[in-house]
Amino acid sequence: MIVKNSITAFVAGSGLALAVAGGLQLASSPAFATEGYFQYGFGARQKALAGAGVADGRDATTASLNPAGLVNAPVELQISGTLFSPLRGFTGSGAVGFTPDADDESHSNYFVVPNLAFTYRDHGLPFVDVIGVTVYGNGGMNTDYPARAGSAFCGFIPNSPGTGPLCFGKTGVNLQQAFLSVAFAKTLLPGLSVGVAPILARQQMEIEGLQGFAGNSIDPAHVTNQGTDVSWGGGVRAGLEWAVARNFRVGVAGNSRIWMHEFENYRGIFAEQGDFDIPASLQAGVAFDAAPNLTVLADYKHIWYGSIASIANPSTNLTQLGSDNGPGFGWKDIDIVKLGVEWRQSRDLTLRAGYAYNTSPLQSRDVLFNIIAPAVVQHHITGGFEYRWNKDLSLELAAAYVPEGTLSGPESTSPAHTIELDMHQWEATFGVKYLFGEPPVALK
Numbered sequence: 001m002i003v004k005n006s007i008t009a010f011v012a013g014s015g016l017a018l019a020v021a022g023g024l025q026l027a028s029s030p031a032f033a034t035e036g037y038f039q040y041g042f043g044a045r046q047k048a049l050a051g052a053g054v055a056d057g058r059d060a061t062t063a064s065l066n067p068a069g070l071v072n073a074p075v076e077l078q079i080s081g082t083l084f085s086p087l088r089g090f091t092g093s094g095a096v097g098f099t100p101d102a103d104d105e106s107h108s109n110y111f112v113v114p115n116l117a118f119t120y121r122d123h124g125l126p127f128v129d130v131i132g133v134t135v136y137g138n139g140g141m142n143t144d145y146p147a148r149a150g151s152a153f154c155g156f157i158p159n160s161p162g163t164g165p166l167c168f169g170k171t172g173v174n175l176q177q178a179f180l181s182v183a184f185a186k187t188l189l190p191g192l193s194v195g196v197a198p199i200l201a202r203q204q205m206e207i208e209g210l211q212g213f214a215g216n217s218i219d220p221a222h223v224t225n226q227g228t229d230v231s232w233g234g235g236v237r238a239g240l241e242w243a244v245a246r247n248f249r250v251g252v253a254g255n256s257r258i259w260m261h262e263f264e265n266y267r268g269i270f271a272e273q274g275d276f277d278i279p280a281s282l283q284a285g286v287a288f289d290a291a292p293n294l295t296v297l298a299d300y301k302h303i304w305y306g307s308i309a310s311i312a313n314p315s316t317n318l319t320q321l322g323s324d325n326g327p328g329f330g331w332k333d334i335d336i337v338k339l340g341v342e343w344r345q346s347r348d349l350t351l352r353a354g355y356a357y358n359t360s361p362l363q364s365r366d367v368l369f370n371i372i373a374p375a376v377v378q379h380h381i382t383g384g385f386e387y388r389w390n391k392d393l394s395l396e397l398a399a400a401y402v403p404e405g406t407l408s409g410p411e412s413t414s415p416a417h418t419i420e421l422d423m424h425q426w427e428a429t430f431g432v433k434y435l436f437g438e439p440p441v442a443l444k
Helices: 002-027 043-048 060-064 067-072 152-156 211-216
Strands: 076-094 103-105 111-121 130-142 172-189 192-208 229-245 248-255 281-291 294-303 334-343 349-358 379-388 393-411 414-435
Touching: 043 060, 043 076, 043 349, 043 379, 043 393, 043 414, 060 067, 060 076, 060 111, 060 130, 060 172, 067 130, 067 172, 067 192, 067 229, 067 248, 130 192
Parallel strands: none
Antiparallel strands: 076 103, 076 111, 076 414, 111 130, 130 172, 172 192, 192 229, 229 248, 248 281, 281 294, 294 334, 334 349, 349 379, 379 393, 393 414
C-alpha cells in the first residue's frame, strides 16, 4: 500500500510538472540571463541568495542546483514567477562602419519567467529517499532592435533597406531554453547524501536582420529570418552534500553538457551546421551555521562556454558561417563567486541576501557579433524573504539589481569604428510554497 500510494503521488506531481513543461515556452517570454545566458538561480530562495547554496539544500528548488540536497526538503510544491528587465544596447562612434554612429537601444524590456518544483518522500522504494520534479528556464537571450536609420555604409550593400543596426531593418535574436528534470536523492550515511537528475531540454531560436552576413555562409538561405526553430535534447545533473561537522557542510554539483539537436533553420549561421549544445557547468561550495538560525554560504561556479563551437569560435575566424570552424560569438569560459546569508529570524520569517560576481564571457574583438547578445554584466546584488502564512502555506519574495556593464572594441568590418555594448538589469520574484502534510524540516 505504501508503494502504491507513493507511486500515485509521484505520478500526480509529475503530471503537473509535465503540464507546466508543455506550456512553459508559451507562458514565459525570452530573457537575457546574467551569467552569460544562464540564470544565476532558480526559484525565490536561490534568487535571494544570488544562486548560492549548493551545500545547503532546504526546499524543492534545490533539485535544480544540487539534487543531493533534496534529502533535507519536505514534501512540498513551489511555484514562482520572475519579472525580469534587461536594459541593453550599444553605441557606435568613430569612422563610418557597418553599424550606425549613434546610440541604439533594444526594445522588449520586460519578461516573465516561471519556475515550478515538487518533492515527494518515497518510503516504499529502497534506493530513493526523495523524488523531485522541477520545471525551469535555465537561460536565454533576447534583443530586439527597431528599424531605425542605419549607417551610411548600408548604401553599399545590395538590397539593403538602409535601416536597422546591421542595415537590414529590425534585428535581434530570441533564444529560449526550458528544462524538465526528475531528481532522485538518497542518504548514504548520516550527513552524506547524493542525488542525480536526468534532464529533458527544449530550446527555440529566432533570428532577424542578419542578411548582411549571408554572403559569407555555407548556406545563405538559412542565416536569418527563418522563423522559430525548435531543438530538443538531454543531459544529466548530479551532486553530493556532506555535513563535515555539526555546523559545517560542503556540496558539489554539476550539469553535463546538454546535447541538443541542431537548429536546421539556422544551420547557415551557427558553427557545425546549426549545432547549439548547452555547455556543462560545475558548482562547489560551503555552508556554515554561524548560529542555529543563521547560515552563511560561499560558492564557486564554472561554465564551459568555450566548449561549444557556435558560442566560442572567434567572430574573426576567416571561414564561412555555418562551417565547423565558422565564426561565432567568441565567448570564453566564465568563473563565478557567490555569497549568501540566510537568517531564520523566527519560525514564520526568514530573511536572505546575496552577492555574485562573474568574469565576462566576451572579448573586445567580438563586439560586432555580440550586438545581438551583449552579455556584459558581472555584479549581482540580491535580497528577499520568506513569510510563513500558516502551517501549510508560505510566501516568498526576492529582488535583484545588476549594475551596468560595458565592453568596447573595434568593429571587425571597419576597425576605425568603435562599438560599446552596455546592459543593466533588475528583477523581482514572487513565489508560493505549499506543504503536503509534513511539517517543515528541522533547522540544520
